Amino acid sequence: MSSERVAAWSETELAVEGRVLDVVRAPEGVLSARGSDVDPTAPDVVQLAADLVATMRVSPGCVGLAANQVGVGVRVFCVDVTEHPKTRTGHGTFVLCNAEVVESSRNEKAREGCMSVPDLTGDVKRASRLTVRGQLPGTGETVSFSTDAFEARALQHEIDHTDGFLFLDRVAGAHAIYPRQTYL
Amino acid sequence: MSTDLYAVTVLGHDRPGIIAATTAGLAELGLNIEDSTMTLLRGQFAMMLLCRGASETAAIERALAPLAAAGDLDVAVRPVADEPTPAAGGSAWVLTVHGGDRSGIVSAVVAEVAAAGGNITDLTTRLVGDLYLLVAELDLPAEADVAAVEDAIRASAERVGVTATLRPAEADEL
Numbered sequence: 472m473s474s475e476r477v478a479a480w481s482e483t484e485l486a487v488e489g490r491v492l493d494v495v496r497a498p499e500g501v502l503s504a505r506g507s508d509v510d511p512t513a514p515d516v517v518q519l520a521a522d523l524v525a526t527m528r529v530s531p532g533c534v535g536l537a538a539n540q541v542g543v544g545v546r547v548f549c550v551d552v553t554e555h556p557k558t559r560t561g562h563g564t565f566v567l568c569n570a571e572v573v574e575s576s577r578n579e580k581a582r583e584g585c586m587s588v589p590d591l592t593g594d595v596k597r598a599s600r601l602t603v604r605g606q607l608p609g610t611g612e613t614v615s616f617s618t619d620a621f622e623a624r625a626l627q628h629e630i631d632h633t634d635g636f637l638f639l640d641r642v643a644g645a646h647a648i649y650p651r652q653t654y655l
Numbered sequence: 656m657s658t659d660l661y662a663v664t665v666l667g668h669d670r671p672g673i674i675a676a677t678t679a680g681l682a683e684l685g686l687n688i689e690d691s692t693m694t695l696l697r698g699q700f701a702m703m704l705l706c707r708g709a710s711e712t713a714a715i716e717r718a719l720a721p722l723a724a725a726g727d728l729d730v731a732v733r734p735v736a737d738e739p740t741p742a743a744g745g746s747a748w749v750l751t752v753h754g755g756d757r758s759g760i761v762s763a764v765v766a767e768v769a770a771a772g773g774n775i776t777d778l779t780t781r782l783v784g785d786l787y788l789l790v791a792e793l794d795l796p797a798e799a800d801v802a803a804v805e806d807a808i809r810a811s812a813e814r815v816g817v818t819a820t821l822r823p824a825e826a827d828e829l
Contacts, residue, residue, distance in 0.1 A: 497786045498755040503818045578827070590783035596825065640751045640820040645777035645790045 473614035477562045477607075482524040485517050485609050489525025492541040494586045497637060501539050502587055505635040506546040511568040511606040516547060520566040520608035523549040533586060535625045537632030540587050546570065547608065548629035550622065557581075557621035570605030570630050572598075573615060575623075583628060583638045584651065594647035595638050597627045660707050661686070661715055662735045667728035669700040677702070677730075680718035684710045697782075700728070705735065741774075745796045747824035748773075750808065754817025756787040763815045764789065764808055771804040772796045787817070792824060 482489065495501060509516045519538060527536045527549050534555055537548035551564040575598030584592045601623035604615040618626065628638060642648055665677055674693065681688060691704030715732045723730045752764050761780060768775060768791070777792040795801060805821045812819035 496784070497753060498817075503754070578825075588786070590786070591781065591788070635818075636820070637753070639753050639788055639790075640818075641822075642749070642751060642790055644749055644824065645779040645792050648779055648781060648788065648790055650781070650783070 474562065474616040476612070477565050477614050477616050480563070480565050480607060482521055482564060482566070485521045487518050487521045489521035489523075491529050492522050492526050494526065494530070494536070494540050495542045496587050496589065497639070499542070499587070501542055501544050502632070502637060503635050504539075504544055506539055506544045506633045508569045509545045509547060511608045511611040516545070516568060517608050519543060519545070519547055520549065523547065523566060524564060527551060530586060534621075535629045536586070537629050539632050539635070546633035548633060550625050550629060552622045552625050555621050559620040559622075560618045561622050562616065562618065566608050567603070567605030567614075568608055570603055570626075570633065572601065572627065572630060573604050574602040575627070576600045580643060581624065582649070583624070585628070585638055588637060588639060590651050591639070592649045592651055593638050593642035595641045596643055597624045597641075599623055601626060603630070659709065660689075660705055660735050660737055661710070661712065662733050663704050663706060663715065663719070664731045665700065665702045665722065665728060667700055669695060669698060673700055673722065673728065674702065676722050677719060680722070681706050681715070684708065684714060684718055686710055686715070745794050745799070746801070748793050748795060748801075748821055749824045750789070750791045750793060751820045752789040752812055752817050754787060754812075754815075756782055756785055757815060760787055760815050760817055761789055763811045764819060765791070767804065767807040767811045768793055770807070771799050773799065773804065
């Protein structure tokens with residue numbers, strides 16, 4: 472069962488040390504271009520997977536990071552929503568390559584932010600029931616699994632990144648964009 | 656009840672109490688606030704409201720004069736005519752445009768909307784750092800070729816170095 476395989480996966484499988492990379496911000500062009508599909512077993516993809524996880528781990532509140540966000544135009548991302556209060560189903564830390572949405576339903580609107588758009592948040596409608604398919608880095612196994620709630624939202628946000636879309640491209644309307652509050 | 660409709664705009668330095676003072680002045684004159692919008696534009700207070708009642712422009716201006724007394728707020732009042740409700744038909748869309756800031760982004764993109772007979776019904780733009788963002792809600796006429804409009808908008812956005820996304824404005828009927 473793919474769901475159990477994804478839940479059991481961790482970055483230790485990659486057997487390489489992850490490096491913390493700089494996160495790029497809009498309007499950097501790499502964020503608006505669809506990434507290339509990758510060979511999930513290629514050493515540079517394995518290293519990138521480890522780097523994404525390492526960068527996510529050191530970024531406060533970060534629940535997912537796509538390769539575009541560290542300036543690499545390929546379709547790879549990591550997710551870990553374990554600590555988030557809105558999480559129902561969760562699969563721990565995982566990295567997916569060449570991921571796509573297989574099925575989605577039950578749209579819900581919620582406020583999203585993004586490390587690559589640090590000054591704005593926006594209301595985005597996303598499916599709260601989701602099935603995705605992708606490949607695990609390292610072994611290259613194809614996995615397909617279903618999730619819901621916040622993990623579903625995070626996955627759609629990251630898959631959008633790999634396709635060259637930001638949450639700004641999905642906001643519900645002209646009054647669904649908010650400057651991020653900064654209190655001095 | 657009078658059907659006189661007045662547009663009031665208040666623009667300038669933000670501080671607590673502007674809305675309270677404005678609406679108190681209008682209430683004293685028995686004016687009823689209908690549609691209104693208020694936001695902060697790079698920290699500047701910006702409000703537009705339509706109010707209805709038996710009054711006149713000069714009386715409203717007098718009632719709101721204390722607001723502008725400090726010289727950092729502009730208050731304008733003018734009578735407006737009732738607009739007919741637009742006919743239904745066509746389709747509603749949301750357009751997002753974003754990219755590196757430069758002059759001419761908005762005009763380049765909205766020109767394509769206008770060329771298609773589209774009508775923008777709501778618009779927000781934000782400049783944060785180097786990122787310029789436009790989100791517009793728009794209606795396209797029933798006869799519009801949506802795919803062609805989208806292509807034209809994308810091509811126009813590309814010419815000014817930004818990206819554009821057009822998607823249906825979804826309303827969930829409950």
